[in-house]
Amino acid sequence: MSRCLDAARGAIARCQMLATCSEEPGRTTRTFLSPPMRDVHDHLRTWMEACGMEVRLDAVGNLRGTIGQGPRLVIGSHLDTVRDAGAYDGVLGVVLGLALVELLEGHVPFTLEVVGCAEEEGVRFGVPFLGSRALVGTAAPLLDLADADGISVRQAIRSYGLDADQLEEARLDAAGYLEFHIEQGPVLEHLDAPLGVVDAIAGQSRLDLTFTGQANHAGTTPMPLRRDALAAAAEWMLLVEHAAHTTSGLMATVGQLHATPNIRNVINGRVVASLDVRHAADEVRRAAVDHLCAGAHAIGRRRGVAVDIARHLDQPAVAMAPALTGILAEAIAATGLTVHHLTSGAGHDAMIVAPQMPAAMLFLRSPGGISHHPDERVLVEDVAAALEVGLQFLHRWDPRHA
Amino acid sequence: MSRCLDAARGAIARCQMLATCSEEPGRTTRTFLSPPMRDVHDHLRTWMEACGMEVRLDAVGNLRGTIGQGPRLVIGSHLDTVRDAGAYDGVLGVVLGLALVELLEGHVPFTLEVVGCAEEEGVRFGVPFLGSRALVGTAAPLLDLADADGISVRQAIRSYGLDADQLEEARLDAAGYLEFHIEQGPVLEHLDAPLGVVDAIAGQSRLDLTFTGQANHAGTTPMPLRRDALAAAAEWMLLVEHAAHTTSGLMATVGQLHATPNIRNVINGRVVASLDVRHAADEVRRAAVDHLCAGAHAIGRRRGVAVDIARHLDQPAVAMAPALTGILAEAIAATGLTVHHLTSGAGHDAMIVAPQMPAAMLFLRSPGGISHHPDERVLVEDVAAALEVGLQFLHRWDPRHA
Numbered sequence: 039m040s041r042c043l044d045a046a047r048g049a050i051a052r053c054q055m056l057a058t059c060s061e062e063p064g065r066t067t068r069t070f071l072s073p074p075m076r077d078v079h080d081h082l083r084t085w086m087e088a089c090g091m092e093v094r095l096d097a098v099g100n101l102r103g104t105i106g107q108g109p110r111l112v113i114g115s116h117l118d119t120v121r122d123a124g125a126y127d128g129v130l131g132v133v134l135g136l137a138l139v140e141l142l143e144g145h146v147p148f149t150l151e152v153v154g155c156a157e158e159e160g161v162r163f164g165v166p167f168l169g170s171r172a173l174v175g176t177a178a179p180l181l182d183l184a185d186a187d188g189i190s191v192r193q194a195i196r197s198y199g200l201d202a203d204q205l206e207e208a209r210l211d212a213a214g215y216l217e218f219h220i221e222q223g224p225v226l227e228h229l230d231a232p233l234g235v236v237d238a239i240a241g242q243s244r245l246d247l248t249f250t251g252q253a254n255h256a257g258t259t260p261m262p263l264r265r266d267a268l269a270a271a272a273e274w275m276l277l278v279e280h281a282a283h284t285t286s287g288l289m290a291t292v293g294q295l296h297a298t299p300n301i302r303n304v305i306n307g308r309v310v311a312s313l314d315v316r317h318a319a320d321e322v323r324r325a326a327v328d329h330l331c332a333g334a335h336a337i338g339r340r341r342g343v344a345v346d347i348a349r350h351l352d353q354p355a356v357a358m359a360p361a362l363t364g365i366l367a368e369a370i371a372a373t374g375l376t377v378h379h380l381t382s383g384a385g386h387d388a389m390i391v392a393p394q395m396p397a398a399m400l401f402l403r404s405p406g407g408i409s410h411h412p413d414e415r416v417l418v419e420d421v422a423a424a425l426e427v428g429l430q431f432l433h434r435w436d437p438r439h440a
Numbered sequence: 441m442s443r444c445l446d447a448a449r450g451a452i453a454r455c456q457m458l459a460t461c462s463e464e465p466g467r468t469t470r471t472f473l474s475p476p477m478r479d480v481h482d483h484l485r486t487w488m489e490a491c492g493m494e495v496r497l498d499a500v501g502n503l504r505g506t507i508g509q510g511p512r513l514v515i516g517s518h519l520d521t522v523r524d525a526g527a528y529d530g531v532l533g534v535v536l537g538l539a540l541v542e543l544l545e546g547h548v549p550f551t552l553e554v555v556g557c558a559e560e561e562g563v564r565f566g567v568p569f570l571g572s573r574a575l576v577g578t579a580a581p582l583l584d585l586a587d588a589d590g591i592s593v594r595q596a597i598r599s600y601g602l603d604a605d606q607l608e609e610a611r612l613d614a615a616g617y618l619e620f621h622i623e624q625g626p627v628l629e630h631l632d633a634p635l636g637v638v639d640a641i642a643g644q645s646r647l648d649l650t651f652t653g654q655a656n657h658a659g660t661t662p663m664p665l666r667r668d669a670l671a672a673a674a675e676w677m678l679l680v681e682h683a684a685h686t687t688s689g690l691m692a693t694v695g696q697l698h699a700t701p702n703i704r705n706v707i708n709g710r711v712v713a714s715l716d717v718r719h720a721a722d723e724v725r726r727a728a729v730d731h732l733c734a735g736a737h738a739i740g741r742r743r744g745v746a747v748d749i750a751r752h753l754d755q756p757a758v759a760m761a762p763a764l765t766g767i768l769a770e771a772i773a774a775t776g777l778t779v780h781h782l783t784s785g786a787g788h789d790a791m792i793v794a795p796q797m798p799a800a801m802l803f804l805r806s807p808g809g810i811s812h813h814p815d816e817r818v819l820v821e822d823v824a825a826a827l828e829v830g831l832q833f834l835h836r837w838d839p840r841h842a
Contacts, residue, residue: 223660240659244704254809256693256716257642257785258625261684263809268694272677279671282663291658292670293704295697302646302695302714312704314658383659407656407665 042429045137046421052133056081056117057125065412066123069162070191071099071198078117078129082154085136090144091152096208097200098172099156101132105139106146109437110212112395113138113150113428115219116158116169116387124414128158130402131218134421138428148437151212155387163191170387172208174394181205213437214362215397217388218424220416224407225380232420233427234378235367236399239389240289240316241355243327247274247334251343253299253307268297268306270343277333278313281326288326289316289383318381320354355381356389359396366398369430373423400424444831447543448823451535458483458519458535459527467814468525471564472593473501473600480519480531484556487538492546493554498610499602500574501558503534507541508548511839512614514797515540515830516555517621518571518789522563526816530560532804533620536823540830550839553614557789565593572789574610576796583607615839616764617799619790620826622818626809627782634822635829636780637769638801641791642691642718643757645729649676649736653745655701655709670699670708672745679735680715683728690728691718691785720783722756758791761798768800771832775825802826 057066059074059081068074079101083093086103093103101117115131135152155169163183168191171177181192181202195202226234251265275292282290294312313330317323331347338345367377380401382389388397402424405415459468461476461483470476481503485495488505495505503519517533537554557571565585570593573579583594583604597604628636653667677694684692696714715732719725733749740747769779782803784791790799804826807817 221660222657223662224656224665225660225662228665242659254626255624255786255811256695257644257691257718257787258623258627258811259691259785259809260625260627261681261691263626263630266681266693268697269677269681272674272681272694275671275674276678279663279668279674289659289661289663291668291705291707292674293658293706293708294702295670295699296702297697300696300698303693303716304695305693306695314705316659383661384657385659407661409657409660 041141042422042425043418045141045425046418049130049133049137049421050416050418053125053129056129066119066125067121068117068119070118070157070168071194075099075117082132082136086152089136089140091139095200096172097195097202097204098169098177098208099195099198099200100169100172100208101154103136103152104149105144106149108148110149110151111435111437112153112210112212112215113218114153114155114215114387115217116155118157118159118161120159120161120410122412124409124411126220126414126416127222127409128219130220130416134218134424134428137425138432141425141429142432146432158387166385167387167390170390172205173210174391175206175209178205210391210395212395214435215388215391215395216431217386217397217399218428219386219399219401220409220414221380221401221404222384222409223404226378226401226403227405227407229378231376231378232403232417232423233370233375234380234401235363235370236358236382236401237363237379238318238358239356239382239385240318241320241323242351242353243313243315243323243349244351245313245327246348246350247311247313248346249309249311249338249343250346251307251341252305254305256303256305259305264305265342266305267309267343270337270341271295271309271311273337274334275311277337278330281330285322285326287317287381288322290314290326290330316383318355356392358388358392358398362396362398365434366400366427366431369427369434372430373426375423400427443543444824444827445820447539447827448820451532451539451823452818452820454535455527455531458531468521468527469523470519470521472520472559472570473596477501477519484534484538488554491538491542493541497602498574499597499604499606500571500579500610501597501600501602502571502574502610503556505538505554506551507546508551510550512551512553513837513839514553514555514612514614514617515620516557516617516789517619518557518560520559520561520563522561522812524814526811526813528622528816528818529624529811530621532622532818536620536826536830539827540834543827543831544834548834560789568787569789569792572792574607575612576793577608577611580607612793612797614797616837617790617793617797618833619788619799619801620830621788621801621803622811622816623782623803623806624786624809624811625806628780628803628805629807629809631780633778633780634805634819634825635772635777636782636803637765637772638760638784638803639765639781640720640760641758641784641788642720643722643725644753644755645715645717645725645751646753647715647729648750648752649713649715650748651711651713651740651745652748653709653743654707656707658705658707661707666707667744668707669711669745672739672743673697673711673713675739676736677713679739680732683731687724687728689719689783690724692716692728692732718785720757758794760790760794760800764798764800767836768802768829768833771829771836774832775828777825802829
């Protein structure tokens with residue numbers, strides 16, 4: 039245990055050091071194949087090679103360190119960050135894979151590959167998971183996406199000294215994929231638990247609802263003659279919240295709201311509101327979306343406010359592999375911890391690889407639930423527990439039964 | 441009647457012509473003493489002088505045409521506009537005063553002064569009523585206000601060839617003030633009535649409420665652990681609407697709403713919402729404001745959302761003079777129309793002069809309730825009816841009883 043605690047301290051120090059590799063002075067921002075990513079690659083390559091791993095960059099810029107022989111288990115997460123990020127989102131999962139190799143001192147009875155994905159956050163090109171999509175052979179359609187400066191994914195890859203035409207060789211052929219990641223939410227903290235097993239990554243619906251009433255003078259339009267788009271949206275927002283509160287596991291959020299004309303003394307004639315709905319069960323999520331759309335139309339009809347609904351995303355839930363997840367749960371139990379099962383509300387690389395190979399995911403508690411923020415933290419005891427669980431997992435993993 | 445109909449057609453044509461005097465090509469925008477205001481003054485001066493009026497510009501730039509002898513009755517409104525305005529807001533009241541002098545062919549048994557106020561909308565300096573404040577001697581404290589280019593009211597007056605030091609001579613000494621104005625709301629149209637008597641100009645409260653919860657990831661924060669500032673604001677907005685619907689004559693509007701961070705997949709941590717409350721009775725308005733503030737605090741407490749309230753304005757209602765308003769009602773009845781009494785929810789020059797002299801106000805129906813918009817209209821029959829009422833009013837007005 040004290041070995042794991044030392045290794046945890048080392049892993050945290052590495053994350054903090056890598057957080058200084060940034061496009062912006064004084065804060066951590068590291069997008070797809072930006073110059074500071076090269077520094078991150080150099081550091082990781084040095085550490086990986088020091089413990090006997092073979093290291094390469096694949097065609098999309100995923101850093102891949104390999105050790106051992108035979109069936110392959112991958113431990114991966116991502117190396118890019120959001121703007122003004124914390125030090126642990128993504129990077130911690132890669133650093134923990136490396137720490138496990140170090141703890142095993144190279145004695146791995148199978149092939150262990152640690153992958154640091156080039157891109158997961160979607161900051162530079164607006165589409166996430168460039169790295170893990172390359173692992174499963176679905177990145178090619180994204181090569182012509184352009185960033186804000188008009189540079190394509192393909193050009194960014196070339197500027198980094200890589201060749202997008204070799205994308206096929208990035209494909210991963212493995213018997214299992216394990217991802218360590220901070221929870222980025224408050225559930226484990228609320229449970230007073232350091233770790234949790236992810237059973238599924240929630241499906242997600244994204245919609246925009248436009249409420250169109252009639253803009254009018256706030257002082258001259260009697261209440262009964264109003265068609266207030268913002269009041270209609272407010273009534274609907276409470277419906278959204280109520281539906282989520284009364285449906286187990288459902289999350290529904292109105293994150294974005296734009297009112298027009300948005301002037302103090304004018305009734306709003308138009309409101310565009312976003313809707314984000316997530317649930318582990320697709321049928322529950324879709325029923326909730328239908329209920330909230332029908333509710334918006336009913337509110338609009340009663341108020342003389344037109345409601346137009348644009349459905350942008352209907353992403354199914356992704357289940358983690360039951361057998362691999364079972365091993366992870368056993369590994370947690372073996373360390374003496376209670377096994378907590380969670381649904382991840384956020385997307386992760388594991389979600390992308392899961393359709394092609396058995397995938398499992400371990401969440402580490404996020405103090406305060408804070409992530410995507412410089413205040414993002416991890417507790418050293420939690421990281422040590424994750425390493426202990428990782429060792430137990432590697433001890434138990436058998437590619438023949440995975 | 442047919443004389444009034446002809447005069448109404450002429451008045452509408454004049455308003456449309458004056459609407460072409462604009463700072464912006466293709467739309468009507470005319471702020472305090474801007475170059476197109478000089479064209480408006482030139483046109484009005486020509487028309488006023490043609491019917492025997494003596495015309496002067498006072499020190500703040502109010503155009504003042506006078507005819508007759510003895511006790512003074514003023515017919516006034518304003519000549520400035522909002523940005524991208526219609527053709528009738530303000531200007532119509534001045535043009536109708538002139539049309540009445542023309543209809544009387546100069547036979548006025550008292551002094552009749554037609555005033556075109558220089559400023560009412562508050563566009564250029566952010567503070568409204570520069571013109572009518574000068575009429576009642578309260579404009580001096582505003583002389584050092586600066587516009588967006590840093591030009592003060594005083595400098596603007598000097599550039600126009602006037603002298604702000606002569607502000608005192610702008611003061612009005614009159615036995616009555618009458619204002620014709622479009623309603624700028626839908627009430628008369630809803631009543632199928634061309635005209636309405638304004639009994640009072642509503643008092644107004646302006647507040648900003650800041651709801652501070654906790655910004656968090658929309659996918660990882662379970663509903664019971666959220667402190668969603670937008671959901672709290674939505675609940676409060678329904679309370680605002682409900683209070684206004686259930687209190688006779690109360691208008692309450694949330695016109696402005698800014699959510700932070702206002703991102704699709706993040707729970708909003710902060711919302712600033714404006715509140716505009718109006719009522720003819722100050723005690724009703726103030727009780728409503730207190731109720732809505734207490735309601736916001738109660739909603740916030742229940743949700744773990746802090747509520748801060750800034751009260752920006754508490755402007756009392758202004759009653760029109762009962763005797764003068766009575767004459768106006770008699771004048772309407774004399775033309776065979778039903779007398780409708782209204783509270784004005786918007787501010788008008790009559791509100792500024794009312795504390796210093798008997799003031800009355802006649803509203804003309806606004807088709808569609810539309811104002812502050814190029815689609816602002818008046819019906820020629822309504823304008824003719826207003827002129828008939830004006831003639832009846834002038835016939836009945838007796839300065840000894842006003």
